[in-house]
Amino acid sequence: YLNSLISIVKKANSLLYLIKKAFNSPNPPLLRKIYLTYVRPILEYAFQIWNPYFVKDIELLERVQRRASKIPRQLKNLQYVDRLKELKLTALKERRDRGDLIETYKVLHDYYSCEMLSSIFTMSSNVHLRGHQLKLTSTRFSSNPRKHFLSNRTVSAWNRLPESIVVAPTTNSFKNKLDSSI
Numbered sequence: 001y002l003n004s005l006i007s008i009v010k011k012a013n014s015l016l017y018l019i020k021k022a023f024n025s026p027n028p029p030l031l032r033k034i035y036l037t038y039v040r041p042i043l044e045y046a047f048q049i050w051n052p053y054f055v056k057d058i059e060l061l062e063r064v065q066r067r068a069s070k071i072p073r074q075l076k077n078l079q080y081v082d083r084l085k086e087l088k089l090t091a092l093k094e095r096r097d098r099g100d101l102i103e104t105y106k107v108l109h110d111y112y113s114c115e116m117l118s119s120i121f122t123m124s125s126n127v128h129l130r131g132h133q134l135k136l137t138s139t140r141f142s143s144n145p146r147k148h149f150l151s152n153r154t155v156s157a158w159n160r161l162p163e164s165i166v167v168a169p170t171t172n173s174f175k176n177k178l179d180s181s182i
Contacts, residue, residue, distance in 0.1 A: 004050070005057055012042045012064045016071070025073045032087045035068050047096050048103045053148040062092050098178065100154045101161070105174045108134060120151045132163035 015038055019026075026034065043061055052058050069083035070076050084090065106112060107120055124135035138155040141147050158166075165181060168174035 008042060009060055009064055012039050015039050016068055020071055028072050028087050031072050039068060043092060048099060048150055051096055058093055065092055100150060101157060101178060102175060104154045104158050106171060132166045134166050135159050
């Protein structure tokens with residue numbers, strides 16, 4: 001896990017170096033397009049499976065985006081949050097959380113045709129709870145990594161969603177409603 005994380009960060013940083021060398025100081029819209037095309041896919045590839053849960057690993061990934069947001073000279077002196085707003089980007093942690101909710105929606109609404117996936121989540125047996133009817137319960141775990149599997153790390157965020165979002169008819173409508181609620 002750690003070796004693959006370090007290799008991902010190295011690959012993304014080397015791409016940032018090449019971008020910096022190829023473009024003296026790209027304007028923010030151009031950098032955004034280049035970053036979204038070449039760098040961010042490397043940082044987010046299959047993150048629902050290997051999602052980092054140690055703070056040091058999360059910061060290691062976020063540091064790449066921090067470096068990328070400093071490439072345009074006019075953004076260099078701004079705070080990280082302001083640079084993200086200027087580039088119309090979100091923090092990688094927020095993107096991973098959003099992606100987890102989207103995958104949860106897909107699994108619960110039988111988007112995948114695999115029988116094993118539908119057994120990943122445990123539906124709540126108490127139907128008299130507030131909120132929507134698709135409440136999940138977290139399973140007990142005996143190891144720390146198990147605690148951070150998709151089926152356990154998304155339960156509280158999923159249960160907090162309003163029913164209008166959870167029962168969206170399509171994945172795209174779920175994404176749109178989720179984005180507008182955040």
